[in-house]
Amino acid sequence: MFIDEVTMELYAGNGGDGCMAFRREKYIAMGGPFGGNGGRGSHIIFKVDTGLNTLIDLKYHRIVKGKKGANGLGKGMHGKNAEDFVIKVPQGTIVTDLDTNLIMADLTKEEDEIVIAYGGRGGRGNIAFATRTNPAPAFAENGEPGEVRRVKVELKLLADVGLVGLPSVGKSTIISLVSKSKPKIAAYHFTTITPNLGVVRAKNQKSFVLADLPGLIKGASLGEGLGDQFLKHVERTRVIAHVIDMGGFEGRDPYEDYVLINQELEAFNPNILKKPQIILANKMDLENATENLEAFKKKVKDVTIYPIAAINKEGLEEAMLALANQLDEIPKQPLYEEEKFESHVLYQFKTEKPFSIYNENGTWVIRGEKVEKLLRMTKFQTNExxxxxxxxLRKMGIDDKLRELGAKEGDTVRILDLEFEYKE
Ligand SMILES: Nc1nc2c(ncn2[C@@H]2O[C@H](COP(=O)(O)OP(=O)(O)OP(=O)(O)O)[C@@H](O)[C@H]2O)c(=O)[nH]1
Ligand SMILES: [Mg+2]
Known part of the structure; x- marks a missing residue:
């Protein structure tokens, strides 16, 4: 099975808690602060692994949780950072944040690696808070919560050559004969419902990746048949190989088939037609094929045509050699890639107000990422x-806002599960 889209939930690790401790030494009455910081929580990292071709492994690991950093300890010892969690993905993987709908990563290069969810920093121990005016602070911080993200992970196949054509023209037959890929082949339309990849080794020992795609029909660019689900795979191939049934199966005209497929490709993305094309004129073993090919050649003069009979393996070797040679002349990535993808790699912070306040049956409820994080990171061990x-809270302007909204001495204020009294 081929999987090219997975939705995942990522929970980066929380930071370890800071420690509150004091020196206890002989002859020293008032010990100084001695609590170390917590360690950082695990980042969640996406990294290219060139040995992978699909996202199938991710399907079984849709929820990923990083580890918490170690807590700080007494004697000034800092907690260790948690080990990062590395998710291996094939080259060509795109990661989109589902909350902002922005692409966070386009992992096209072999060495690409990116942090998608940051682990929380460790909470500070009380040593870190010592100042001249408060040399022995009786408080420490909890670790910062790790980032939580919902992401869509997509793979656009990085095939060199894409086999495109109407259903039943012989695309799967071709890939099954020139590579180790073993797709289903049958005499009914839409036998192939997901793309298959195969590595072809041509006679000159050069190899390339071939993609066998589901059959296209009129309206495919608008989602007809299996439609645009897989047309996006064609966007990244370097060469388009049209497979055309020269037998004129079901009364079809090979030239009309060729025009129709090009129209669908163009309607989906006009850039696809800028790619080099070749034509594999298949089923040359059939009765009318030679005649049809002659007529076809008169209409199509600017694209190289390779007559083949896949069923008998005739002409395949030559066609694959020609493709391998042609690929040598073409840059490794599609020409329009930069314009199309790189500029879309954006990172945008969720813009949120630091807090919002509303009154719920007489209780003032304060919400907001910043204020909730402050609460989570506070260790309420001491008055201090x-x-x-x-x-x-006062510095964030929460007191002023409450007063402005009409809060009275003694009113209840709530942040998450903490309730306290409002004091002027
Ligand atoms: N006579 C003849 N039949 C062929 C040739 N190549 C393939 N076929 C037959 O055509 C039918 C369809 O072949 P497939 O390879 O499944 O076609 P496809 O293009 O992958 O079809 P979809 O997956 O439905 O888009 C099968 O019955 C094949 O045996 C050929 O060169 N000559
Ligand atoms: Mg097929």
């Missing part, structure tokens, strides 16, 4: 920690 938390 609580005071620091209150001070931070």
């Amino acid at each position: 920690a609580a005071e620091r938390f209150a001070m931070k």
Whole structure:
């Protein structure tokens, strides 16, 4: 089975908690702060593995959770960073953030690697908070929560040559004879429903990747038949190999078939027609084939035509050699790639207000990523920690806003599951 789109949930690891500790030494009455920082949580990283061809492995690992960083310890010891979680993907994988719908990564190069969800930083231990005015702070931070992302992971096949044509023209037969790929072959339309990849080794020992695609029909670019689900794979191939049934099966005219396929390719993406093409004139063993080919050649003069009879393996070797040689002349990536993809790799932070306040049955509820993170990172072990938390809320402008909204002394205020009284 070929899988080219997977939705995943990524939970980067939380940072380890900071430690609150004090020196306890003989002859030193008031020990200084001695709590170390927590370690960073695991990043979730996507990395190209050139040995992979599909996203099938990801299908069984749709939810990925990073590890928490180790907690800080006494004696000033910092917690270790958690090991990063590396997700291996084939070359050509695209990662899109489902919340912003922006492409975060387009992993086209062999060495590409990118952090998609950042692990939380470790919480600071009380050593980190020591100041001249407060040399022995009695508070520490919890680790920062790791990033959570929902992403779509897509693979556009990086095939060198794409076999395109109407159903039943012999595309799968061809790939089955020139590569190790063993797709289903049958005398009914739409036998192939997902693309198949195969590596072809031509007579001159040069190799390339061939894609056998499901049959195209009129309206495919608009989603007819199996439609545009797989037309996107054609976008990245370097050469288009038209497979045409020269037997004129079911009363068809080979030239009309050729024109129709080109129209569908153009309607899907006009850039596809800028790619070099060749024509594999198949089923030359059939009765009317020679006659049809002569008529076809008169109408199509600018594209090289290779007459073949895939069923008898006739002409295939020559056609594959010609493709291998032709590929040598063409740059490795499609010409329009930069314009089409690179500029789409954008990263946008979710823009959110630091907080919002609403009144729910007399309780003031404060929501917002920043304020909730502050709460999660506060260790309410001591009065001093609580005071620091209150001070931070004040600095964020939450007190002023509450007053402005009419909060009164003694009103209940809630952030996540923490409730406290409003004080002027
Ligand atoms: N006579 C003859 N029949 C062929 C030749 N090549 C393929 N066929 C037959 O044509 C039929 C369709 O072949 P497939 O390879 O499944 O065609 P396809 O283009 O992959 O079809 P879809 O997957 O439906 O798009 C099968 O019955 C093949 O045996 C050929 O050179 N000559
Ligand atoms: Mg097929």
